[in-house]
Amino acid sequence: MTVLLSAPRTVDTSTTLGTAQAVRLEGIARSFPLARGHRDVLRDVNVDITAGEIVAVVGPSGCGKSTLLRLIGGLDAPTNGRILLDDTSVAEVDERTAVAFQEPRLLPWRTIAQNVELGLPRGTARRAGRERVQELLHLVGLDHAAHQRPGEVSGGMAQRASLARALARNPGVLLLDEPFGALDALTRLRMHDLLLKIHAAEPTTILLVTHDVEEALYLADRVLLLRTLAGEQESSISRTISVPGTRPRDRADRGLADLRADLLEGLGVDTHHRITEETR
Numbered sequence: 001m002t003v004l005l006s007a008p009r010t011v012d013t014s015t016t017l018g019t020a021q022a023v024r025l026e027g028i029a030r031s032f033p034l035a036r037g038h039r040d041v042l043r044d045v046n047v048d049i050t051a052g053e054i055v056a057v058v059g060p061s062g063c064g065k066s067t068l069l070r071l072i073g074g075l076d077a078p079t080n081g082r083i084l085l086d087d088t089s090v091a092e093v094d095e096r097t098a099v100a101f102q103e104p105r106l107l108p109w110r111t112i113a114q115n116v117e118l119g120l121p122r123g124t125a126r127r128a129g130r131e132r133v134q135e136l137l138h139l140v141g142l143d144h145a146a147h148q149r150p151g152e153v154s155g156g157m158a159q160r161a162s163l164a165r166a167l168a169r170n171p172g173v174l175l176l177d178e179p180f181g182a183l184d185a186l187t188r189l190r191m192h193d194l195l196l197k198i199h200a201a202e203p204t205t206i207l208l209v210t211h212d213v214e215e216a217l218y219l220a221d222r223v224l225l226l227r228t229l230a231g232e233q234e235s236s237i238s239r240t241i242s243v244p245g246t247r248p249r250d251r252a253d254r255g256l257a258d259l260r261a262d263l264l265e266g267l268g269v270d271t272h273h274r275i276t277e278e279t280r
Helices: 065-072 112-117 126-139 155-167 185-201 213-219 254-266
Strands: 023-033 038-049 054-058 080-085 097-100 173-177 205-209 222-228 235-242
Touching: 023 065, 038 065, 054 065, 054 213, 065 097, 065 173, 065 205, 097 155, 112 126, 112 155, 126 155, 126 185, 155 185, 185 213, 205 213, 213 254, 222 254, 235 254
Parallel strands: 038 235, 054 205, 054 222, 097 173, 173 205
Antiparallel strands: 023 038, 023 080, 222 235
16 A cells, blocks of 8 residues: 655645535546557546545456556546546545555665654654654554564555555545455454544544445445446446445445345346255
């Protein structure tokens, strides 16, 4: 899970950094030029995300989930449409967002604390930065590992450090691209609870891309199903599911199981076990 650090930009966000941002996507399309013609990935994506909401995006591989995240973070520009954070257009590498990917990619020659420090906004005073890093390490349970290097900690600890580095920017929108996909099952479940703890302690808007339907239903307020419809080349949002209940949810809740089946069927996975003549 890698954090992409900020670059100079033209939009003044001094009054909005650290405050959860609403996200609006209006008619978003993205195509990529090829040697012959172009490849269409997204078409007519329209989404409104409330400030402080957790929204998960699921869909088959190659449908444009990561592309969508990059567009919101200002790491790429849409072919058509516009993206707004609190009614202000997204700029190139927008400082109001922090993007984290599946691999931590911590700098191996720096300590855990020094890696987290890399995420601090430009111009942060030394003392304030030191206090902020200590606060974040405590939040993710890495106080004891502050002076260790990435090669000396587990994958789950490295993932927590990467998440702390993303939070160091005080983002209004936290963009997570399959952040727990490389972890073992037990560590992944613990990271789910950690993310909810972080969201409760430092509310921000979270957009999570995942292949894990159960993860999406456990963490998110809403789940967006992104897929290519029959007869079309580009992906769009084919369904939006509001997840009932409050977090943390009961993983064994029957309502979540029914939603899981609906989402899997929306992804083309048959969840019904049909009895055949051979198995009777």
